[in-house]
Amino acid sequence: MQEKKIAFIFPAFVSDYREDPTEGLPGFSDYLHSFLQKASQAEDPRLIRFHYINHNFLDQELMTQYISYILNCALSEYFHHRKIIPQYCAGYSMGIYSALYHAGSISFEEGLVMIREAYRAIEKITKGNQYGMGIVIGLGRGDLEEMIRKNFTSVEITNQNSIYSFVISGNYTEIAGLLEMVRNEGALHTRELKVTVPYHSSYIAEAAADFGKAISGIPIRMPSAYPWDLQSPTSSGIISLITQEILDTPGALRKEVTQNIHTPLNWFKTQLRLQELGVTVFLECGPDSGLIKNARFIEGKFEFLSPAQALK
Amino acid sequence: MAQINDVIKKEVKETVYNFFAEECEVDIASLNDNTNIIKDIDGDSLMFLELIEIFKKKYNLDIELKTIGKYALKHPVETIGQLIDMQIRIIELENKLLEMDK
Numbered sequence: 509m510q511e512k513k514i515a516f517i518f519p520a521f522v523s524d525y526r527e528d529p530t531e532g533l534p535g536f537s538d539y540l541h542s543f544l545q546k547a548s549q550a551e552d553p554r555l556i557r558f559h560y561i562n563h564n565f566l567d568q569e570l571m572t573q574y575i576s577y578i579l580n581c582a583l584s585e586y587f588h589h590r591k592i593i594p595q596y597c598a599g600y601s602m603g604i605y606s607a608l609y610h611a612g613s614i615s616f617e618e619g620l621v622m623i624r625e626a627y628r629a630i631e632k633i634t635k636g637n638q639y640g641m642g643i644v645i646g647l648g649r650g651d652l653e654e655m656i657r658k659n660f661t662s663v664e665i666t667n668q669n670s671i672y673s674f675v676i677s678g679n680y681t682e683i684a685g686l687l688e689m690v691r692n693e694g695a696l697h698t699r700e701l702k703v704t705v706p707y708h709s710s711y712i713a714e715a716a717a718d719f720g721k722a723i724s725g726i727p728i729r730m731p732s733a734y735p736w737d738l739q740s741p742t743s744s745g746i747i748s749l750i751t752q753e754i755l756d757t758p759g760a761l762r763k764e765v766t767q768n769i770h771t772p773l774n775w776f777k778t779q780l781r782l783q784e785l786g787v788t789v790f791l792e793c794g795p796d797s798g799l800i801k802n803a804r805f806i807e808g809k810f811e812f813l814s815p816a817q818a819l820k
Numbered sequence: 821m822a823q824i825n826d827v828i829k830k831e832v833k834e835t836v837y838n839f840f841a842e843e844c845e846v847d848i849a850s851l852n853d854n855t856n857i858i859k860d861i862d863g864d865s866l867m868f869l870e871l872i873e874i875f876k877k878k879y880n881l882d883i884e885l886k887t888i889g890k891y892a893l894k895h896p897v898e899t900i901g902q903l904i905d906m907q908i909r910i911i912e913l914e915n916k917l918l919e920m921d922k
Contacts, residue, residue, distance in 0.1 A: 526862075645865055646889050672869060672885065691893060694886025697865030801866050 514594040515747075515787040516584065516610060518603035519794035521576040523702050525560040529579055529795040532816030536586050543582040543616065547574060551620045560795075569703060570627045573602055577623055579795045580606035581616055583815055587793070592818060596754075596787060598747045598778055600799060601667070601707060602626070604768050607746050610793075611731035613761055618726050626769060629719040630705050630712050639706040640680035641666070642687050645673045646696030652676075655693065660686050666708035667749075667773045669802040672696075677706035713770040720766040728758040728765075749773040752781040775802070783808050791818050822879070824912045832907050835874065836900060843867055853901030868903070875907055883914045891917050 530537040548556035551574065557563045558575055565571035580603065587593075599607035605619040614622070644652060649665070652674055656663050660682045667675035676683060687698040706712060731746050745754045748764050750771050755761050782790070783806075790812045792799045800812045822828070841848035844861040857863035872888055875881065888910060897903045913920050 646869055646885055648885070651886065673866070692890075694884075694889030694893075696869055696885070696889045696892060801864065 512789045513596075513786045514592070514789045514791055515782045516587075516594040516597040516607075516791050516793040517799055518580045518584075518597065518599045518606035518610070519576065519792060519796050519799055520599075520601035520603050521572050522579075522794070522796045523566070523572075525564055525566075525795065526797075528560055533583075533586065533819065536582070536815075539582040539586045540579065543578045543585075546616060547578050547620055550617045551624065566702070570624070573623050573627065574620065576602070576794060577606055577609075577619055580793055581609050581619070583793045584610040587791075587815075587818070590819070592791070594791065596745045596747055596782055596785060597793075598749060598782070600749065600775060601768070601773065603794070604749075604765055606793070608728070608731070608761060608765070611746050613729050613731045613746075613758070614726065621726065622723055622765065625722040626715075626719050629715040629722060630707075630769065632718065633712060633715050634705045638680035639678065639704060639711065640683040641675060641677045641701040641703050641706060642683050643673070643675055643697075643699045643701065644687070644690050644695050645698070647672065647674075647690055647694065649674065651693070652690065655689060656686065659689065662711075664706075664709045665772065666706070668776045670776050670806065673776075673802055675701075675708075677709040678711070679706075708768070708770065708772050710770060716766050716769045719769060720762075723762075723765070728761050730758060731756065731761065747778055747782060747785075749775060749778050752777050775799075776806070779806050780808075783810060789813060789818075791815070821913055821916065822911055824908055828911065829908060832875070832911070833904055835878075836871065836904050836907065839871055839874070840867070840900065843870075851900060853899060853904070855900045856898055857900060857903065858898070868897070871903070871907070872910070875911060879911050881911065881914050883910060883917065887915060887917055891921065894921065 530540060544556050544558055555574060565575055597607045597610050599605065605622050608614045609616055609619045652665065662682045663676050663678035663686050665674050666677040676686065687700065691698055745756060748755050750764065750767055750773060755764050788810045790810060792814055797814055800814060837848055837851055840851060840861060840863060844863055846861050855861060895906065897906055910917060
């Protein structure tokens with residue numbers, strides 16, 4: 509597989525565990541345990557108790573983000589040791605912290621701090637307000653934009669996953685109203701996301717400034733070398749989900765991390781950009797397969813693999 | 821509007837069965853018209869959308885996705901058999917799907 513150009517895609521957070529995230533990955537449970545141990549020592553002792561059925565923390569937003577990051581990072585190291593090395597990587601939404609860790613720009617522990625600080629900054633300004641997010645599948649962007657413009661003042665399109673798949677953020681009541689309206693107008697599927705804040709929307713712009721200050725002491729390094737293998741650094745450019753540019757300086761990365769909180773993303777365009785760069789294999793480096801599913805509507809010769817499929 | 825004959829019906833059925841066998845990684849022999857797409861084989865709405873796109877290209881159909889969405893709201897699909905019936909109806913009526921449903 510290594511002759512092909514690979515991109516690692518790090519998902520944001522898992523909303524459901526359909527299966528054991530270690531299944532089909534021989535030896536991965538040791539990696540996961542090691543990262544859980546580090547995270548429980550550095551951030552929250554409860555993390556060591558993670559189990560995908562019994563203690564999955566799915567009802568706790570911050571803990572879910574930690575767990576997704578831990579799983580993503582453990583997979584990154586697992587693949588590195590098996591010499592599956594990507595030319596590019598991208599972090600979907602909060603997956604950006606995993607991408608930074610993977611590229612050697614931050615340490616594992618610094619990523620945990622970033623997640624905590626982002627959550628704290630966002631919670632501070634959203635507390636007391638009811639926000640939400642949702643997914644709309646089966647309408648074109650023009651139709652969706654028109655419905656929002658005419659009927660909803662607080663809803664924003666905050667990500668596009670494919671030609672017919674969108675993420676929306678805003679006031680909870682309006683999100684629920686829009687989801688009902690689009691179903692009646694022909695959307696094939698809608699779903700509320702299990703979050704209480706409007707990620708990637710202008711409503712949390714203030715949080716970005718606060719977050720930026722909180723992480724100003726974390727040194728973001730040049731993306732290139734793996735922290736655990738400095739003798740054989742490997743190039744791994746991070747692609748922005750905001751601009752689709754390659755983020756190749758610490759300054760560009762810091763800006764991306766801060767803007768990521770309150771700026772709309774475009775996963776659809778990012779996939780097209782990665783294809784332009786010659787990527788033919790997308791590896792979803794995380795516990796879910798949501799991004800693989802979304803890739804169905806992208807034209808082009810490429811394959812999208814789950815971690816277990818990548819080993820075959 | 822297209823005339824639906826046995827050849828088209830057979831083609832649609834084969835396409836749908838092959839599609840779900842591949843996408844859901846299940847043995848095609850384990851599928852039947854009563855197979856529940858979500859509960860039995862872990863299918864999802866994106867698969868439904870992809871199938872619509874396949875048939876739109878294959879039969880050069882003139883129909884908007886939102887027309888199919890509105891039809892699906894009135895005629896929810898749960899099983900493979902229901903999905904096949906809907907696809908045949910879409911091929912037959914295209915953009916007149918809702919009009920002819922009144």
